[in-house]
Amino acid sequence: MRKVTYKGGPMTEAMYYVLLALLQPNHGYQLMQAIADVSRGRLQMGPGTLYGVLSRMQKDGLISLAEEDGRRKTYQITAAGEQALRAEYNRLQSLLRDGSLLEGSDGNE
Template structure:
């Protein structure tokens, strides 16, 4: 994953979610600040106008854990859908 600045991240969030999630600057910078405090991202560059963030090893590990958790939810939903077919 390459470093991104806030505006790039807002665009990426909208693109990846197919427009379902649109994050405004106030929300985004609050989340970025929290993630930085938690050690999930770090400041890669600050030219005075924009800050560029990159994911840390801890952040990448947390991302992989969350990805596996979401995959498990999808698998669980398949079981529920199969159960609905038998009713």
């Protein structure tokens, strides 16, 4: 069993969307498409960024290899990864709630 080294804290946008996209196991190209879909086209992740993030997240125990078929590697989220994703989602929800102070403000106060 791989030791989990992720210390928590705010995730990068790339990490967050990779974990969201890995709620269903995916390989590289599928994963780039899934990230674009999950972000509604807002985030287009290239292979260099993707594979750097995947490597780091695998070392941190947030994702694991589900299957390796030649050069194609299929990744999946781990239980620790899902827990970290939910914690980040809750953190982001808190930020939005706190930001509700801006509602009704014209920005000139």
